[in-house]
Amino acid sequence: MTPKAPIAAIAPALSFPADFVWGVATSSFQIEGAAALDGKGPSIWDHFCRVPGAIADGSNGDLACDHVHRWAGDLDIVQRLGVDAYRFSVSWPRVQPTGSGAWNTAGLDFYERLVDGLLERGVAPYLTLNHWDLPQALQDQGGWANRDTVHRFVDYARGMAARLGDRVASITTHNEPWVVAVLGHETGIFAPGIQDRGQAMQAAHHLLLSHGLALQALRADGCASALGIVLNLSPVQPASPTPADIDQARLEDGRLVRWYMDPLFHGRYPQDIVDFLGADAPQVASGDMAIIAQTMDFLGVNYYTRAVVSAQGPWDAHQSGLELTDMGWEVYPEGLTELLLRLHRDYAVPPLFVTENGGAFKDRLEDGRIHDAGRTAYIASHIAAVGEALRQGVPMAGYMVWSLLDNFEWASGYEKRFGIVHVDYPTQQRTLKDSAQWYREFLLQQRALRAARSALPARV
């Protein structure tokens, strides 16, 4: 992609607040490996990877980036980048193998070392409780479609907060509940591989309910970490101005954005989507909606591209003429500004973080370097889009690149690379790509700007 302005010139010129949090993100199943080490139980993704044809390259998470053994070196890289924060997730079955009852000391100790290792390196730990790797033992009892899982999750959240809440800056309950519900239970292309819209919407409700109950419980326990949730959101645009496409876009926006934002901030599901779902609408017990609408300390937004919808069927992204990433997703940074402005306009949002943003590109290792200009331009232009939202008054608090490392990209296996650090899977060697070098330099400039600003006399 040819950036609209020279890469170095785009983002550094923007003025971000002194306390703006810059980070990188990963998740447990995608990088940890050690799938059955030291008492870890199987997760739904361990099982799903064994389903013939489920993963494009037939791979699994058994080794992934071997992060469980290489965490110290990986945190050295995080420190070298100069970020303020590292967003990671806990593998629930590593710390509580069957999702209830006994805890696994070896698993808990791993996260203790990780959190302490981050703090020793001057990096704030941002912990996510559920980045999709539900213990298989809970799935065997119905998983997220079973209301009992809500209570198991609250116990797990309390256990983790009791152990790490004194040191982690932030706790996210769930990462992208839409993905768990729709890709996991409706289309079935992700674990647990169910194809049933009713179960999908029940799972979505239970994810939201467990989020609200966990926030209540952690606050009652005196947890000092900032608490919130992370949603995958996009502006949803009609492919044409026809009434049919506009209606379709409204429906998709309802299912992707309003189905999550309305209960979290308004305490109700959008009626047009409840009507659309009919018998597939979830069972909601009295009091559930008030529990879901807990005040949050932050909202995380994962943004990759816009959604374009047509009443005629799936939209072919090639039609737009925009650059596509290796996932086939349009590079559309304007959509991030548009989305953030809309969230600020339609909801009383707390401080917002872009908790994931980045691109899969085909990388080539040449003489020990990866000249990933496309990814660098992608990140720079999206940082600029966040800067524009800030300028227009959106309460932006942070930005995190997805991802620190190339890793297991779910149903795509290891074929898609999102990392700013290259992983050579056979040797597990890590190499900083040009995008990582760019991010490092950008953060150095941001620090210099911060220092220069704090040295100025206060305005009168």
Ligand code: IFM
């Ligand atoms: O890799 C995923 C991540 O686990 C969740 N958000 C989207 C990323 C890219 O597909």
